[in-house]
Amino acid sequence: MPAICRRCRSKPAEVRLPYARMSLCPDCFRRYFEDRIRRTVEEFKMFKSQDTVGVAVSGGKDSAALLHGLRQAFPGLKLVALHVDLGIKKYSEHCLEKVRALTRGLEVELHVFDLKRELGFSIDDFRLTPYRRKICAPCGTIKRHLFDELAREAGVKVLATGHNLDDVVGTMLTTFLAGDWSQLVRLKPVLPPLSPLQTRKVKPLLRSPEWEDLLYAAYSDLPFRDIGCPHAGGTRVRRNQELLEALSRRNPAFRHQTLNNFLRLIPILEKHVDQPPLTTCRRCGYPSSAEVCAYCRRVELVKNTLEKRRQRSKLNPLLRGINRDQANDI
């Protein structure tokens, strides 16, 4: 005999929430998920109901659940979806398709930044740089910057991202264990802008386990990507997830408790951590700890690499021609 939903006491339960010792039917689970988004937004005063909120959508389950969840939790809120087309072969086209279907279905305005068209390179091109198999690092830097630009163009002051409980706790734990406190304090649920060029960043899914984002997106029939990024397999991220899994197996509430611990710790550390002094990037004008910011340096690196390659490939036919002529001489 199947268990009965703990909330409605009528339909069969399908979702087990071990940390809450509760089983819910799909409909009640969706309400529960949306209530949690609303409570999280209110708890951290992420935005006001009259704000226009930009939502960074990637094509994945988390940002799909975020966009739909925010719409349900705050029916009157003005939402704008922002997407960066990273130009990753096959993958990015698939993601953009899902994003278009999602925003069309929810009737949300979509702004897309096309990396290849606007800047002349794709994330794939980092394979030619020394980043080779560690592409997640420059990709993150570039996305963070471009979402700020997209948000500014779209006129939104708040940018919501789909970071889930597993993402946040995993990053907090790794950053803490690495002793990088100045980075740790930047992981707070609301990150105010450091300059007028930046947006206030908020994480309404902070308390939503990754698995529940997936369930919510599936139960809500949201379109989301079903292929993985070819550059992922990111060693550190994946290893963190394994560590979290191991710790959560012993204690189903581990992630929730650890998040609360860090949320308690961060304001204390903030008073004691010296943030690196910030200056203004002389290329893009964004806040930076160096003369040229990480974004501009990554862009320059990949553009220079592509340029050198182009010049070499222009020379190659000439060189091959010379060789052929020499061969003919023999």
Place this chain on the structure above:
Amino acid sequence: MPAICRRCRSKPAEVRLPYARMSLCPDCFRRYFEDRIRRTVEEFKMFKSQDTVGVAVSGGKDSAALLHGLRQAFPGLKLVALHVDLGIKKYSEHCLEKVRALTRGLEVELHVFDLKRELGFSIDDFRLTPYRRKICAPCGTIKRHLFDELAREAGVKVLATGHNLDDVVGTMLTTFLAGDWSQLVRLKPVLPPLSPLQTRKVKPLLRSPEWEDLLYAAYSDLPFRDIGCPHAGGTRVRRNQELLEALSRRNPAFRHQTLNNFLRLIPILEKHVDQPPLTTCRRCGYPSSAEVCAYCRRVELVKNTLEKRRQRSKLNPLLRGINRDQANDI
């Protein structure tokens, strides 16, 4: 061809220290181990050279390495060994034998507290109480109290314990992850006494990995126990060790880095954590957060349990007698 010792450049290396990327011969390893003890004692100002230092010896490798290491690192220092005979069947006799051999060999005065003789119960008797398979908890409480008593009787103001790097980091990490900050700040390398009845507690092996304590004790031909405590298999402690192993496999310096992080964190947390208000135990007079301290409550529990059992076993023959008489009646 075997590697050559990095220090003396003459003898074959036998000990690999992956976190330091260094291989040493046994003699140089022992010097290295003793130097680290000396530096640790000085770094945290654990004691002065004219102090008499009590060393808690259990019969195990860590406290054996500690006693011998302190003797070598501070040749003029007055040392007194303190041991609690826990009355654990077979195990405690074996430990006491090793402790006697160790202190005899090092010509160090030994004070023993015999739990069974002095208090009328053994740690084994906790099996009859609700602690059953979680005997490590009351055993720890009782040992901590009795080492304070032993130290006072022996006239020592500083008590050194053999907690190694793995112990300390494992406990720090678990305590931190459990969000128990008031307990975390008590894990600092020097714990001052809260009352004149208590001793200053210091951990000179704080920076010594467990594995190196074992090697040092073995290379120094120290007697130490070769059987395990029958009550161990302590779930939490063992699981912590597994977690540490997993994290260290990825980064050989993980434990060292994590220790340094916590040593940096603890003074900050100390200012923000409210320690539970302390009163004086009305039985033993030691500092306590309750009217009767944890030690006195554990002792009372086990004594009451034993007393009830004794009374029941006095009654049993009578009851059996009655049953026999009834049987005869039929």
